[in-house]
Amino acid sequence: MKYCSTRGGVADLSFVDALLMGLAPDGGLLVPAELPDVTSKLDQWRGLDFISLAQAVIALFVDDIDRPTLDKLIAEAYETFEHPDVIGWQQLDDVDVMELYHGPTLAFKDVALQLLGRLFEHVLGERQQHLNILGATSGDTGGAAIAGVRGQDNIDIFILFPEGKVSPLQELQMTTVADANVHCVAVQGSFDDCQSLMKEIFADLEFKAEFQLGAVNSVNWARVMAQIVYYGYASLRYERAPAFCVPTGNFGNVFAAFLAKEMGFPIDRLLVATNENDILARFFATGEYARGDVHFTLSPAMDIQVASNFERFLYYYFDKDTARLKEFMHAFSSRGHASLDGPPDARFMQATAVTTEQTLTAVKDVHEQFNYVLDPHTAVGYAAAQVFKRNVDAPLVCVATAHPAKFPDAVKQAAANAPANHPALDALVGLPARKEVIPATVEAVKKVIIEHARGFSA
């Protein structure tokens, strides 16, 4: 499989090159040159366990790591999950919940990042290279990325997060990791600021090359690839093609579902659930992609206005017309908005925005009716599923993206007696923590990298 940039400036990369590159130098995102068609394989894939299906699906995208090694990396990545089949299920009346949060940091991001960390370790070991990973997080990515690479000799990881705006437990999941290759950087600004700082630094190609910077944010193709697996896996459990309702922020998770559908997995439709940061909901209703102000909500991992993976979706929506895509993205970055001629075709996706009140009600209702606790992100998905279900004649799956114990304050606000604990999190309280607080400037971030990056002979 070869990879190219959504903006047409890079082509013919191997998987490993795409893995190490992260963002393309032309500002685009890497995508496979062709999507594999899996329709002829579905019969033989039904009944595989999660790890076996992951090995079969991922091998379609990776032809420059030998198959036994790839299989081993995949198996090791998913053996860290506490659920025997990696993902869990809960049936709630007419909505099924697909639990993706049984990994080491209790968020769905572990599914991709446990694998990504192992892929990096293998590839860097082979090439005898060192990598400095730079990532931005609104909470969950940072912890999951750190858990994926902590203690590795050939990687340093620098995680930017908005000071004071990630939940205390999420902060502890990052700052209590004692490994010397982990550098937590609290930026005095918003998550969007962190994301722009990261993009600016990656756009400085000289700095990027000098410090061998790599990305673990959802711009990294390998993350999307790993996430395709669970949509395929879930789709094969049903007799009729299911619809997925996905709590969405950076659009990486639901974009993986879109690819799974394009590849031929039996998926009825995709429903995008946003919180009050509704840029995507507005886009799917009107065709206008327009930046708004960031609202801080109970689902901070979705407090995002500019969704980095959206560009990949547009690339397919524009039939891989890179010129049209570039025009759209340039209009958006210079004016803060860009439009299609009208609303996108609803067969691609539909979207709805959910308020804080609806989110709280969803947590409370589900706890009362089913004695089951939703985290606030999953609750956004569940509340949206209640809106969509009137028009969907297919099994409806709500994607659970985090364990409720990661967001105890929001859970308690909705339902005071709902349990929101997990032993892995309880164990973090009181451990020594480390972070560096910096202003939201490119210079300040670069200074941290220059000071701490290892593996460079001065």
Ligand SMILES: *Cc1c(COP(=O)(O)O)cnc(C)c1O
């Ligand atoms: C990251 C995250 C999301 C949003 O996922 P995207 O791929 O960015 O759309 C939703 N919920 C939780 C708990 C997350 O950590």
